[in-house]
Amino acid sequence: AQSVTQLGSHVSVSEGALVLLRCNYSSSVPPYLFWYVQYPNQGLQLLLKYTSAATLVKGINGFEAEFKKSETSFHLTKPSAHMSDAAEYFCAVSDEDSNYQLIWGAGTKLIIKP
């Protein structure tokens, strides 16, 4: 069965520092992978998605993620954190076995220190 693991329920970085949020997945067939962001008391917003084209995917707000099949990972990065990046981030996977239903990670809360 598919699963998604996000390492770290909370990640704290200083403003201007590199943001790295980790996501590992399990899937026995080629996956599609997604990152979503959720600001307080709002819905989830799609940040970026991997759908088997380029392995490095660029998203909104300066975020990007790299699909690494050998590591079954899809980590989210941003070179320089802004205060406005403080939010919760969710990784999700879909594939043919799940009928393309999203399987969700538990989420990582990103805290930005001034």
Added chain:
Amino acid sequence: ETGVTQTPRHLVMGMTNKKSLKCEQHLGHNAMYWYKQSAKKPLELMFVYNFKEQTENNSVPSRFSPECPNSSHLFLHLHTLQPEDSALYLCASRSLWGAGEQYFGPGTRLTVT
């Protein structure tokens, strides 16, 4: 973002009340979802509708009753709720011919007193 709208945004109800949550999608999608998001818990999928037909019910208590009259509208009827049902209820939609990405509404913050 107006692709998926939800009303009301906030709802306070007593345990004996009956209320309904409404979701509308303007994206031409053919699948709709209800999720429950509680503090410090993972996102919980409640119901899935494909082409107005319910395809998934994840052991949700019968005090939650979904309704999908067409591919653009989804309701969640609530009755005799418990305080532990207080949560953010999120609606989402997707195209069944996409890669699976879902588009979310802003949610309804429900408080049961």
